[in-house]
Amino acid sequence: MRRPKKPCPITEAGIRFVDYKDDRLLARFITDYGKILPSRLSGVDARHQRQLSKAVKKARFLALLPYVKGQTG
Amino acid sequence: MATLKTRMAPTRPYEIVYIIDSALEDAAIAEKLEKHHGLLELAEPAEIEHWGRRQLAYKIGRHEAGYYAIAKVQAAPGTLPEFERALKLDESIVRYMVSLVERVLGAPALSEEEMAARAMADDDDDEDDE
Numbered sequence: 001m002r003r004p005k006k007p008c009p010i011t012e013a014g015i016r017f018v019d020y021k022d023d024r025l026l027a028r029f030i031t032d033y034g035k036i037l038p039s040r041l042s043g044v045d046a047r048h049q050r051q052l053s054k055a056v057k058k059a060r061f062l063a064l065l066p067y068v069k070g071q072t073g
Numbered sequence: 074m075a076t077l078k079t080r081m082a083p084t085r086p087y088e089i090v091y092i093i094d095s096a097l098e099d100a101a102i103a104e105k106l107e108k109h110h111g112l113l114e115l116a117e118p119a120e121i122e123h124w125g126r127r128q129l130a131y132k133i134g135r136h137e138a139g140y141y142a143i144a145k146v147q148a149a150p151g152t153l154p155e156f157e158r159a160l161k162l163d164e165s166i167v168r169y170m171v172s173l174v175e176r177v178l179g180a181p182a183l184s185e186e187e188m189a190a191r192a193m194a195d196d197d198d199d200e201d202d203e
């Protein structure tokens with residue numbers, strides 16, 4: 001049985017192109033360890049997932065998001 | 074030909090994010106940005122958004138916090154190498170990133186309530202499938 005498709009949360013937020021500076025948005029799409037959440041779990045559509053992936057990587061470089069979470073030092 | 078070159082140099086929109094040593098005074102930061110932007114030979118002054126001091130997600134060298142500033146500029150690509158060289162030599166600039174603005178980013182800004190409402194709606198959103 002296939003589940004009905006989840007609506008894409010980024011499309012629903014009215015976002016055309018994901019902004020790497022919006023750390024509050026990006027933080028919703030990373031796991032507790034800081035990994036990027038698979039779209040299978042988040043329901044993000046493919047186009048936005050590609051943008052998200054780049055945005056998270058830029059945000060990490062700018063120290064807006066951690067590379068690894070839950071680690072000291 | 075130099076004059077022709079500078080007059081004709083086509084510009085492109087760039088967004089520059091700076092992380093500056095948070096120990097610096099606000100005035101010194103503004104002055105520093107202006108000095109560096111001078112190297113870009115901008116026709117119009119840069120549009121600067123100051124986020125101010127915030128905690129870094131991880132330590133960068135000895136820094137645990139940084140002053141974030143985002144500048145939007147229309148610059149000729151040819152001016153960038155010299156500009157970036159100056160940024161790298163400047164020790165009070167903890168990190169910077171120059172990116173080409175190809176598209177309008179983000180969405181019409183969400184209000185606090187909308188964010189909260191969305192966060193609530195998303196709570197039951199993980200760990201299904203399989």
